[in-house]
Amino acid sequence: MSDHDHHHDHQAVPSDPTLRVKALESLLVEKGLVDPAALDALIDTYEHKVGPRNGARVVARAWIDPAYKQRLLADGTAAIAELSFGGAQGEHMRVLENTPQIHNLVVCTLCSCYPWSVLGLPPAWYKSTPYRSRAVIDPRGVLREFGLELPEDIEVRVWDSTAELRYLVLPERPPGTENMTEDELAALVTRDAMVGVAKVSPRA
Amino acid sequence: MNGVHDMGGMHGLGPIEYEKDEPVFHSRWEALSFALNIATRAGRKWNIDSGRHEIELLPAADYLRMSYYEKWAARLEKLLVKSCLVTESEIASGQPAPDSPKATPAVTADQVPKMLRTGALASRDIEVEQRFQIGQRVRALNINPEGHTRLPRYARGKIGEIHLHHGVYVFPDTNAHFRGENPQHVYSVRFTARELWGNQASPRDAVYIDMWDDYLEPA
Numbered sequence: 280m281s282d283h284d285h286h287h288d289h290q291a292v293p294s295d296p297t298l299r300v301k302a303l304e305s306l307l308v309e310k311g312l313v314d315p316a317a318l319d320a321l322i323d324t325y326e327h328k329v330g331p332r333n334g335a336r337v338v339a340r341a342w343i344d345p346a347y348k349q350r351l352l353a354d355g356t357a358a359i360a361e362l363s364f365g366g367a368q369g370e371h372m373r374v375l376e377n378t379p380q381i382h383n384l385v386v387c388t389l390c391s392c393y394p395w396s397v398l399g400l401p402p403a404w405y406k407s408t409p410y411r412s413r414a415v416i417d418p419r420g421v422l423r424e425f426g427l428e429l430p431e432d433i434e435v436r437v438w439d440s441t442a443e444l445r446y447l448v449l450p451e452r453p454p455g456t457e458n459m460t461e462d463e464l465a466a467l468v469t470r471d472a473m474v475g476v477a478k479v480s481p482r483a
Numbered sequence: 484m485n486g487v488h489d490m491g492g493m494h495g496l497g498p499i500e501y502e503k504d505e506p507v508f509h510s511r512w513e514a515l516s517f518a519l520n521i522a523t524r525a526g527r528k529w530n531i532d533s534g535r536h537e538i539e540l541l542p543a544a545d546y547l548r549m550s551y552y553e554k555w556a557a558r559l560e561k562l563l564v565k566s567c568l569v570t571e572s573e574i575a576s577g578q579p580a581p582d583s584p585k586a587t588p589a590v591t592a593d594q595v596p597k598m599l600r601t602g603a604l605a606s607r608d609i610e611v612e613q614r615f616q617i618g619q620r621v622r623a624l625n626i627n628p629e630g631h632t633r634l635p636r637y638a639r640g641k642i643g644e645i646h647l648h649h650g651v652y653v654f655p656d657t658n659a660h661f662r663g664e665n666p667q668h669v670y671s672v673r674f675t676a677r678e679l680w681g682n683q684a685s686p687r688d689a690v691y692i693d694m695w696d697d698y699l700e701p702a
Contacts, residue, residue, distance in 0.1 A: 283683075292691055294552045295539065295554070296512055296514045296550070296556060297510070297511075298518070299512075299553075299556055300512040300515050300516045300519070300552075300556050301512065301515070302574075302577035303519060303556060303559065303574070303577075304515050304519060305577060306569065306573055306574070306577050306578070307519060307563075307569075308524065309569045309578075309579050310568075310569065310573075310579050310583060311588075312523060312526070312563075312568060312589055313519060313522045313523060313570075313589045313590070313607045314522070314590060314591050314592065316591065316592035317522050317589065317591055317592045317594070317595055318515065318518040318519065319518075319592065320592040320595035320596070321517070321518040321522060321595055321599075322514040322515075322517070322518050324595065324596070325517070326508065326514070326597060329599070330507070360499045365600070365602070366599050366600040366601055366602040367521075367598075367599045367600075367601075367602040367603070368602065369602065369603050369604060370602040370603065370605065370606075371604075371605065371649070372503060373647070373671075375648075382655075386491075387650055388489070388490060388491030388492075388635055388637075389488055389489055389491075389535075389633060389635060390488065390535055391551070391570070396602075399507065400507055400517070401527075402502070402505050403500070403502060403505060403551065404499050404500060404501050404502070405498065406551045407499065408490055408493075408496040408547065409496045409497050409499045409500070410499050411490050411491065411497060412490040412491065412492065412493040412494070412496045413493075413494070413496070413499075414491075415491045415637065415679070415690050416491070416492040416493075416637075416679075416680055416684075417492075418688060419685065421499065424498065424499050425499070425501070428589065431685070431687075433678075433687070434687045434688065434689075435685065435687070435688040435689075436688070436689055436690075436691060437688070437689070437690045437691065438671075438690075438691045439491065439635065439690060439691065439692045439693070441633045441634070441635060441693045441694070441695065442605075442633060442649070442652060442669050442693035442694075442695070443531075443605035443606075443652055443653075443690055444649055444669070444671075444693055450557050454599065472646055475638075483515070
């Protein structure tokens with residue numbers, strides 16, 4: 280790389296992202312390319328409206344309604360839309376069922392693909408290089424870091440989200456929850472369980 | 484491109500750092516970086532694939548050093564300049580050039596719910612030949628394009644089995660470079676962990692990778 284290019288690369292990366300993003304925002308607002316109220320609406324959506332509670336509702340419904348679960352596994356997008364969830368980064372959904380024999384784990388090794396419509400925006404660890412690099416080569420080691428030790432005889436299936444399909448794990452319903460309502464069940468379901476790095480515990 | 488973003492199977496990137504009760508955004512600038520990217524995407528000057536590729540084009544050292552939403556901000560600057568929506572000097576100064584035209588109407592707050600609710604379908608409802616069937620043995624091609632691809636290095640040359648058929652989708656390798664959508668069938672291909680990583684891997688485990696027709700050949 281030439282000295283000129285070298286200089287250029289570093290110039291393009293100011294050290295303080297706060298200033299950099301503020302400057303970009305004011306430039307784009309002044310140029311009429313973005314509307315500040317639209318930015319606030321976007322932020323508010325993912326801070327307060329669209330998050331893992333959506334996915335938890337889907338899981339709880341699947342646990343109490345076998346016909347719904349069947350539809351969910353056959354056509355994830357359509358079944359999730361029955362609960363009024365869908366849209367951006369949930370246009371093409373596949374639901375993966377964990378069983379006593381099979382454990383599913385979702386990753387995006389190439390970037391950060393994640394089912395926003397049911398889980399919201401991804402946490403930092405999901406987007407991080409340690410998770411992205413190792414989930415495919417050492418899923419059991421990764422799960423151990425999350426505190427989940429899987430017996431040898433369990434089959435681990437890792438799903439690398441390389442296309443526009445978005446994956447949601449349907450965790451196993453924990454024992455001792457037979458008498459719980461759908462709302463109580465939904466409260467047990469965590470984001471991590473729906474990515475596949477945890478199981479659902481019977482107590483919230 | 485064989486960039487540092489294609490990191491599946493790498494060692495040495497450290498332990499997973501888990502933040503308990505992590506907020507959606509850690510600061511206002513992270514939220515803004517996200518929202519600016521989404522709001523400007525609606526202008527349709529670029530697509531999801533070219534947007535991803537722009538992050539891959541960041542210098543490798545920056546890619547590894549920068550936080551997630553820093554990369555998004557850097558990517559957006561590049562996209563805006565390449566699309567002639569802003570100039571390098573406007574980015575540098577933070578001020579619009581005196582003679583710069585006012586842009587076409589931006590996305591408004593009341594359009595946001597519908598925009599997110601609708602999303603953007605990557606599937607295409609057209610007839611294209613389906614080259615592979617569920618259960619068929621396939622080999623992922625050993626290709627090393629300098630441009631965008633969603634065929635990860637760790638799977639190239641490896642043999643797998645068609646596990647699911649997803650339908651017809653836009654092909655990122657051409658779409659990212661504005662060379663057409665080239666829609667084709669996409670499958671989930673099952674690769675055993677041992678095929679990918681050798682005998683150190685569990686004999687039971689497998690990795691399922693979504694792949695387009697053009698990534699595969701019969702095996």
